[in-house]
Amino acid sequence: MPLRLLKFGFSKTYPEPRMFRSPDRLKSSYDAVIIGGGGHGLAAAYYLSRDHGMNNIAVLERGYIGSGNTGRNTTIIRSNYLTPEGVKFYDQSVQLWQDLSVDFDLNLFYSTRGHFTLAHTDASVRTMRWRAEVNKHYGIDSELVAPEDVKAACPEMDLNCGGHTPVLGALYHAPGSIARHDAVAWGYGRGADQRGVEIHQQTEVVGIQVEADRVTGVATSRGQIATPRVLCAVAGFTPRLLQMVNLPSPIYVHPLQAMVSEPMKPWLDPIIVSGSLHVYVSQTARGELVMGASLDPYELHASRSTLEFAEGLSAQMLELFPFLSHVKIVRQWAGMADMTPDFAPIMGKTPIAGFYLDAGWGTWGFKATPVCGKTMAYTVANDKNHELIQDFSLDRFKRYELVGEKGAASVGH
Amino acid sequence: MKQMICPINGTRPIVEFTCGGDLQSMPDPHCGDTVWADYIFNRNNAPTIKQEWWCHTPSNTWFIAKRNTLTDEVLCTYLYGQEDV
Amino acid sequence: MSTPRRLSPIHESLQQIEGTWSDINGMPALIHTSEDARIAKTLGIADLSSLGRFGVKGAGAAAWLAHYGITVEQPNRWTRLAGGLAIRLGLSEYLIEDSLSNTSSNIPSNTLPNTMVSRLAAGNFDPDQVYPVLRQDLALALWGEQVPALMLQTCNFNFRALTLAENPVVLTTMIGVAVTVLPSERNGLPFYRIWCDGTFGNYFWHTLLAIAQELGGGVIGTTSILFP
Numbered sequence: 053m054p055l056r057l058l059k060f061g062f063s064k065t066y067p068e069p070r071m072f073r074s075p076d077r078l079k080s081s082y083d084a085v086i087i088g089g090g091g092h093g094l095a096a097a098y099y100l101s102r103d104h105g106m107n108n109i110a111v112l113e114r115g116y117i118g119s120g121n122t123g124r125n126t127t128i129i130r131s132n133y134l135t136p137e138g139v140k141f142y143d144q145s146v147q148l149w150q151d152l153s154v155d156f157d158l159n160l161f162y163s164t165r166g167h168f169t170l171a172h173t174d175a176s177v178r179t180m181r182w183r184a185e186v187n188k189h190y191g192i193d194s195e196l197v198a199p200e201d202v203k204a205a206c207p208e209m210d211l212n213c214g215g216h217t218p219v220l221g222a223l224y225h226a227p228g229s230i231a232r233h234d235a236v237a238w239g240y241g242r243g244a245d246q247r248g249v250e251i252h253q254q255t256e257v258v259g260i261q262v263e264a265d266r267v268t269g270v271a272t273s274r275g276q277i278a279t280p281r282v283l284c285a286v287a288g289f290t291p292r293l294l295q296m297v298n299l300p301s302p303i304y305v306h307p308l309q310a311m312v313s314e315p316m317k318p319w320l321d322p323i324i325v326s327g328s329l330h331v332y333v334s335q336t337a338r339g340e341l342v343m344g345a346s347l348d349p350y351e352l353h354a355s356r357s358t359l360e361f362a363e364g365l366s367a368q369m370l371e372l373f374p375f376l377s378h379v380k381i382v383r384q385w386a387g388m389a390d391m392t393p394d395f396a397p398i399m400g401k402t403p404i405a406g407f408y409l410d411a412g413w414g415t416w417g418f419k420a421t422p423v424c425g426k427t428m429a430y431t432v433a434n435d436k437n438h439e440l441i442q443d444f445s446l447d448r449f450k451r452y453e454l455v456g457e458k459g460a461a462s463v464g465h
Numbered sequence: 466m467k468q469m470i471c472p473i474n475g476t477r478p479i480v481e482f483t484c485g486g487d488l489q490s491m492p493d494p495h496c497g498d499t500v501w502a503d504y505i506f507n508r509n510n511a512p513t514i515k516q517e518w519w520c521h522t523p524s525n526t527w528f529i530a531k532r533n534t535l536t537d538e539v540l541c542t543y544l545y546g547q548e549d550v
Numbered sequence: 551m552s553t554p555r556r557l558s559p560i561h562e563s564l565q566q567i568e569g570t571w572s573d574i575n576g577m578p579a580l581i582h583t584s585e586d587a588r589i590a591k592t593l594g595i596a597d598l599s600s601l602g603r604f605g606v607k608g609a610g611a612a613a614w615l616a617h618y619g620i621t622v623e624q625p626n627r628w629t630r631l632a633g634g635l636a637i638r639l640g641l642s643e644y645l646i647e648d649s650l651s652n653t654s655s656n657i658p659s660n661t662l663p664n665t666m667v668s669r670l671a672a673g674n675f676d677p678d679q680v681y682p683v684l685r686q687d688l689a690l691a692l693w694g695e696q697v698p699a700l701m702l703q704t705c706n707f708n709f710r711a712l713t714l715a716e717n718p719v720v721l722t723t724m725i726g727v728a729v730t731v732l733p734s735e736r737n738g739l740p741f742y743r744i745w746c747d748g749t750f751g752n753y754f755w756h757t758l759l760a761i762a763q764e765l766g767g768g769v770i771g772t773t774s775i776l777f778p
C-alpha cells in the first residue's frame with residue numbers, strides 16, 4: 053500500500069463519514085421496536101420515520117446490519133410472479149427500486165439486465181405462457197420467447213444442454229435487475245438514522261413480553277425495553293422469535309446456498325434461470341458470476357456450506373455453459389431461508405396485539421425489500437394491514453386460503 | 466461429504482437420502498377444520514432435536530432419524546417402531 | 551422385418567457398435583464383437599438387459615418365494631439358483647434373474663421359455679402382501695482388472711470393504727442414479743453386475759462407457775461376457 057494512502061487513512065482531516073450513529077445505550081422505552089437489521093427491518097424503520105412521523109424507534113440487530121439474508125442473497129429483482137396477489141405486490145416493489153438511489157443519494161448499482169426463465173419441458177412452456185398472461189393482464193412486461201431469442205441474448209449458452217434437456221423456450225421479463233445488497237441495508241439504515249431512528253447492532257432479542265395478548269416489551273442481551281409495538285423481521289430466525297410468543301406457524305427453515313466464480317470479462321448480460329436444472333446465474337459489475345440453486349433438501353438452522361452444493365451446481369452450470377469448465381469457484385456461503393407451504397410471505401398483524409410479522413420471505417424477499425418496508429410501516433403505524441398485504445396474513449392457513457406461488461418462486465427467487 | 470446410517474444399508478453419503486419431514490401423529494380426521502389445519506400446516510420449527518422420517522432412496526428404505534436441527538448432528542437412526550432395539 | 555417384442559433401454563446406442571446380434575428372450579442383443587477377447591481382461595462392459603427378470607415385494611414375498619424353492623436368508627445378499635440368481639433387496643423385496651444358459655436363443659419369440667422367471671411370472675399373487683414388481687432395468691456386467699477404478703470414479707461406496715464370500719449386494723447410487731450392484735469375481739478378475747432403472751439407461755451407459763474407454767476397455771457382447 054502506498055505510504056501516502058496509509059497516511060491519508062490515519063489523518064483526522066478527512067475522517068471517513070459513518071453511515072449511521074452507533075448509540076451506546078438502549079433507552080428504557082421506544083414507541084416501536086424493530087427486531088432484525090436486515091433490509092426489511094431497516095426499510096420499515098425508514099418509512100415509519102419518513103412517512104408516518106414515528107422517530108422514537110429502535111432497530112435491534114443481533115449481529116451487524118445486513119449480516120442476514122440481505123447480505124447473502126443473489127440480488128435478483130423481478131415481478132413476473134404467477135398469482136395476481138403476487139404480481140401486484142412485486143410490481144410495486146420494482147417501481148420503488150427504480151428511484152431508490154436518488155432517494156438515498158447512494159449508488160445501489162441497480163442494473164436492469166432482462167431475466168430469462170428457461171423452459172426445458174412442454175409442461176414448463178405451459179406454465180410460462182400462463183405466467184406471461186397473468187403478468188400482461190397487470191401491465192407487466194413479460195412474454196414467452198423462442199430458443200432463438202435466448203440465443204440472441206446469450207450466445208454462449210448451449211441451448212441443447214448437452215442433449216439432456218434442450219431449451220424449448222423461455223419467459224422473458226425485460227425489467228429483471230440486480231442491485232448491490234449491502235448498499236440497500238446501508239441506504240435504508242442511514243436514511244432512518246438521519247430521521248432519529250436508533251440502530252443497535254450486537255443486540256439480540258432474547259425474549260418478548262406479552263400481557264393479556266398484547267406486547268409490552270422485549271428483553272435483549274443488553275437489557276430490557278418497554279414498547280407497545282414490535283415488528284419482527286428476522287427471516288431465518290422467525291421460528292425462534294415466534295417460540296418466544298408461543299405463536300404456531302407453518303414456517304420451516306432450510307439453508308439456501310450460493311457461490312461466485314473468479315471475475316471474468318463481461319459476457320453475460322441477462323439473468324438466466326433454469327428451474328429444471330436448478331440453476332440461476334448473473335454476472336456482477338465486477339465480472340464474477342453469482343450462482344445459486346434450489347433450497348437445501350432438509351431443515352437446518354445454520355448457514356453452513358456444503359461440497360455437494362458446489363459440485364452439483366457446477367455440473368448443472370456446465371450443461372448450460374460448457375465453456376466454463378476451467379473457471380474457478382472462489383467463494384460459497386449460505387443463508388437460512390424461512391419457507392412457507394405456499395411460497396408466499398406471512399405479513400401483517402398477528403393474534404398478539406402490537407406484534408407484527410414480516411416473514412416467510414424464503415428465497416425471494418430481497419426484491420420485496422422496499423415494498424415490505426412501506427407496507428409494514430403503514431401496518432405498524434396504523435395498526436391495520438396495508439391493502440397490498442391482506443392476502444399474506446398468518447391466519448390464511450387456518451382458513452385454507454393459500455396463495456400458490458410455488459410455480460413461480462421455487463428456484464427463480 | 467456428510468454421511469448417514471441407514472438401519473438396513475449402512476453408512477452412506479447424505480445425498481442418497483431424502484428427508485420426509487417430522488414424525489408426527491395424525492389427529493382424528495373428524496377433529497374439525499382448525500385442528501386439521503394446525504396438523505397439516507403448522508410446524509414446530511425452532512431448532513431442537515427432532516425425530517424425522519428419512520428414506521434411503523436407492524433401496525426405498527424408510528426409517529426414523531433423531532437429528533439436532535441446529536448442528537445437523539444425527540444422533541441415531543432406527544426403523545419405525547424399533548427405537549429400543 | 552418383424553418388430554422385436556422387447557428392446558434394451560440402450561438399444562439405439564448399441565446399434566452403433568459393430569458386432570454379431572441375436573435374439574434373446576425376444577430382445578435383439580449384441581452378443582459378440584471382434585474386440586471382445588482383447589478388451590475383456592482390462593474392462594469389458596456388456597448389456598444384459600435381455601435376460602429374464604422378475605421382481606416381487608411385500609411382507610409375504612419371502613414365504614411366497616419359498617414355495618418355489620427360493621430363499622435368501624439375509625437382506626442385501628444374493629443366492630445362485632439352478633438357472634439364475636436371486637437377490638434380496640433390503641428387507642422385503644426380491645429380484646430374480648435367469649441366467650443366459652437357461653435361456654435358449656433359438657426359441658421362437660412367441661413361445662415363453664420354461665425358466666424360473668417365467669414360472670414365477672405365471673404365479674398366483676392372491677396371497678396377502680405379495681406384490682409383483684415390474685422390472686424394466688438396464689442390466690449391465692462389468693468385467694476386468696479395471697472395474698474397481700471405474701467404480702471409484704462413479705460411486706461413493708467402498709466395495710473393497712466387502713467380503714465377497716458373503717454374497718453381498720449393495721443398493722447405492724452411481725453418477726446420481728440409484729443402482730443395485732452385485733460385486734463378485736470371475737476367473738480371478740472383478741466381475742460386477744449392475745441394475746438401474748431403464749429410463750436412465752442412455753445417460754448411465756454413455757457415462758460408464760466413456761470412463762471404461764479411458765481406462766482401456768469398451769463394449770463386449772452378451773455371450774462373450776457370460777461364456778468367455
Ligand SMILES: Cc1cc2nc3c(=O)[nH]c(=O)nc-3n(C[C@H](O)[C@H](O)[C@H](O)COP(=O)(O)OP(=O)(O)OC[C@H]3O[C@@H](n4cnc5c(N)ncnc54)[C@H](O)[C@@H]3O)c2cc1C
Nearest residue numbers: 088090091092114120121122125126128257387417418419
Ligand atoms: C443465498 C440466497 C439467495 C437469495 N437470492 C435472492 C434473490 O436473488 N432475489 C430475492 O429477491 N431474494 C433472494 N433471497 C431472499 C432474500 O435474501 C431474503 O428474503 C431477504 O433478504 C430477507 O430480508 P430480511 O431483512 O427480512 O432478513 P435478513 O436480512 O436475514 O435480516 C434479518 C436480521 O435479523 C437478525 N436477527 C435474527 N434474530 C435476531 C434476534 N433475536 N435479535 C436481533 N436480531 C436478530 C439477523 O441477524 C438478521 O440480520 C436469497 C436468500 C438467500 C439466502
